[in-house]
Amino acid sequence: RPLDNQPSGSTVQVQIHQRYFWNRNWGSFSSLCTENDVISKTSILVNNYVYCYVNCSSSTFPSTGISTIMTSTDCDTNLLVRSWSGERYDTLTLPLTTSITIGYTSSAWFGPNLYPAAGGTWAVMNRINLAVRPDGYINSSPVTNTLPVLFKPVGQQLTHIVQMSDNDGTDILKCRWSNSNSGTNYNRKDECVNACAGLNGISxxxxxxxxxxxxxxxxxIGWYYVIALQIEDYYDSSSPAPMSSVPIQFLFYAYSSSSSCTTRPQIIGERPNRACIGTPINVTLTERVIAQSFCSGATISNYVTSSPIGMRHSTVVSQGGGLYVMTLTWTPTDNQYGPQGFCAGAVDSSNLQSDAWCITYLVGFDSPNLIRATVVQGTASPIGTIFSNHSIFSIQATRDVHRPTRNGTYVKFMDATTNTSVQTFDAGWQSNILYTGNTIIIITNYTWIPGRRYYVLFDSGVASGVEFCGPESAPITDSTFWAFNIWDPGVSSTTTTTTTPPTTGTVTTRPLSTTTVNTLLTTTGVHVTSTNVIITTTTESTTTSTTTSSNI
Incomplete structure (x- = not known):
């Protein structure tokens, strides 16, 4: 990605980001990795290079290439994963005439149970195009993230969604199979060699x-399948060709469960999958990853992870009731400014793996916060006592907010007597939730029960910022955060003289939003998390999966 997307002069500084997952058991490593290597930021000494392959005369990309020596980010000891992963950032100054294909190619995917590339040659290719876009900016390539290995049962129709996002928010993103058609594909280079067509004919x-x-x-059963894809961004729906192309490669492990229970564990919080979290620089963040085991007697002792540099992973701790927690600790630095992705998959003692759970930390940005209701006609309206036919509610955030970028983000009106929801709205798409400036307006259709007390709860991200993936407000689970009572005409009016009569003044004095509902949002298809793109391994018995990521 360009460090500044507004062109000035004939060159621009760009950041290239690489991420790789290597075979932890590779014989050329001097020792097996541990979490101590992550903490110490040990270098992963697979010393090869990313080279320019196509149209290199249009650029000053170094002819000697860019090193693939990584800084450790994850060490996964599960015998079906056995990966040692890391990432690397390089900053180059390149001319705006740059339109090149860069890539990394080598041999010796691990074997023998790897389809179709066991022991074979692989490649990952990335297209960099720094020509000024029609809107006057320099393009940023798409970003993505993955786990190295995803466990999938055989004989069942399954769905897997590859997360993709783009800092240029209006771009059209598509993915396609990587292929060897160097004469016709956008990279004009063999993009995968023996790693192509891993799911050919079955997907x-x-x-x-x-x-x-x-x-x-x-x-x-017991085999690994290589999935090799290219994620590409188009300026608009009429564009005949993409502006850039980013590779991502990962593995499916095919299994047939020998256990009587086949229910996979699930990561249940504290953040929702695909959350986008504003994260200040040089401030320590602590995040809990909570998984639920559903099979009797099964335990969770391992999370497969894909993390940014410097993130520490605690041992997994049982909380009782089938709940298991891993705690992340991370202090992002200046050079990690922008989106940083994290993914996890919980693995139980029967080697059943949860779906991947991924979030994006937007480093250098603050998340908006909803403001607690404290006074009448203040940041939330109404509070106090209202009539049973009241229908317009509003609450303010600490800065301007937009509709969340994913469906399944709920506002819930709760009956305090039963602690059950009486009205639930999806802020991702429902038109009775309006956004204007720093205010969220909610229009209800419910007859409140006289004498009852109600309170309002908010999922993570009901208020979302405007940058990149939309940094999210924190969830509100406190029943005292915003509460109100319903006037009971059967009670003497003297008991309510100190409370506030219903009013819509706070709402009607604010202009209603013209924000439209994004009906195209689905529970699966939005922003991701990471600035990673995938490569494989090099040398003998080297890789479990690969990612090459050039963020430009």
Missing amino acids: TLYEENCTLVFTLPTTR
Whole structure:
């Protein structure tokens, strides 16, 4: 990505980001990685290079290439994953004439149970195009993230969604299979060599939201399948060609459960999947990743992870009731400004793995916060006592906010007597929730019960900022944060003289939002999390999965 997307002069500084997952058991490593390597930021000494391959005369990309030596970010000891992963950032000054294909190619995918590339050659290719866009800016390439290995049962039709996002918020994103057609593909280079077509004939790829629908055959239980894709950004729906192309490669592990219970664990919080969290620089963040085990006697002792540099992972602690917690600790630095992705998958003692759970930390940005209701006609309206037919509610945030970028983000009106929801609205799409400036307006359709007390709860992200993936407000689970009572005409009026009569003044004096509802949002198809793009391994028995990421 350009460090400044507004052109000035004939050159621009760009940041190139690489992430790789290597085979932890590779014989050339002097020792097996541990969490101490993550804490110490140990270098992963696989010393190869990313080179320019196509149209190199248009750029000053170094002819000697860019090193692939990484800083440790994750060490996954599960025997079915066994990966040591890391990432690297390089900043280059390149001319605006740059339109090149860069890539990394080598050999020796691990084997023998790898389809179709066991022991074979692989490649990852990335297109960088710094020509000024029609809107006058320099393009940023898409970003993505993945776990190195995802466990998938055989003989079942399954769906897997590859997360993709773009700092240029209006771009059209698509993904496609990487291929060897160097004469026709956008990179004009073999993009995967032996790692192409891992799901050939057993899958359908929906390019617009990068969704894979597939069935792994029962004939290859215990095998790994290579998935090699390109994520590409188009200026608009009429653009004949993409502006950039980013590779992502990962593995499916095919299994047939030997356990009587086949219910996979699930990561249940504290953040929702695909959350976008504003994160200040040089401020320590603590995040709990909570997983639920559903099989009797099964425990969770391992999370497969993909993390930014410097993030520490605690041991997994049982909370009772089948709940298991891993705590993340991270202090982001200046050079990590922008989106930083984290993904996790919980693995139980029967080697059943949860779906991937990914969030984006937007470093250098603050999340908006909803402001607690304290006084009448203050930041939330109404409070105190209102009539049973009151229908317009509003609350303010600490700065301007927009509708969340995903569905399934709820506002709940709760009956304090029963602690049950009487009205639930999805802020991702429902038109009775309006956004104007720093104010959220909620229009209800409910007859409140006289004499009852009600309170309002908010999911993470009901108020979302405007930058990149939309940094989210924190969830509100406190029943005292915003509460109100319903006037009971059967009670003497002297008991309510100190409370506030119903009023819509706070709402009617604010202009209603013209923000439209995004009906295209789905529970699966929005912003991600990461600035990673995937590569594989190099040298003998080297890789479990790969990611190359050039963020430009």
